[in-house]
Amino acid sequence: METEVSRKGSVVIVSAGDRLDSNSSAAFQERLNKVIENEPSIVVDMSRFNYVSSAGLRVLLMAAKQCKAANRKLALCGLQPDVHMVFDISGFLPLFSIFADTNEAVTALS
């Protein structure tokens, strides 16, 4: 899994795909953590993830906790329907700021 990091103004966008699971979550977490350490506003573009298991949920939840503790702004965007369903049944939807796409998310965080 290749993780891409880009910037729009003051917001950093982290994007990867296609599966966030027990095989790929450690590498994604490492990359995301580095961004959170160094940047005040982060958007995780989920649009290329067609699959997120609990290993992925764990990484995103830890990132949200880390952002809250470090006073960072974090938003997610582009959740595919299956991924949205996994968030829903795990009660994750209220824990995150979730937007339709990167433009909306970047606007909200800028």
Added chain:
Amino acid sequence: MSRASMRLVLTNQLSEIRRLTDAIDDFANRYTFAGQASFKLNLALDEILTNIISYGFVRGAQSEIRVDIDLEDDKIVARILDSGRAFNPLDYPAPDVGLSLEDREVGGYGIHIIRTLMDEVDYCRQGDNNCLLLVKCLGNTTSKGGISNGNRSQPKG
């Protein structure tokens, strides 16, 4: 009665889960239960296999995990057999999915996902083996109302 079956023997490595996923996708496409049912079955199997492979064995020990899947008229039945340490996923309480970010547990969602997405989950210890039964009913594309507080899933009908 079983209309079609697939049998797979995996080694206890996380990379093997992808092989199972690919095999189930092929099987689902051939027998036309692709879509929500195959996605949910794949996710439930991923969750239990990740648990078994990550925690079931002494580090470095090699073992095999057997996955049998039977497609019946109105449901898919998966049986997972492993010789790891005794592990009954139904013994674990569901995380409280209503808690705030600060109070949220970071773990426990895998078993919660299995219970929520499957229509029946049953565990038994047979000799030195864990046997887990997962049943997904077909023609039922909705999840079971999302948040499950029950200790175990019950078969429908």
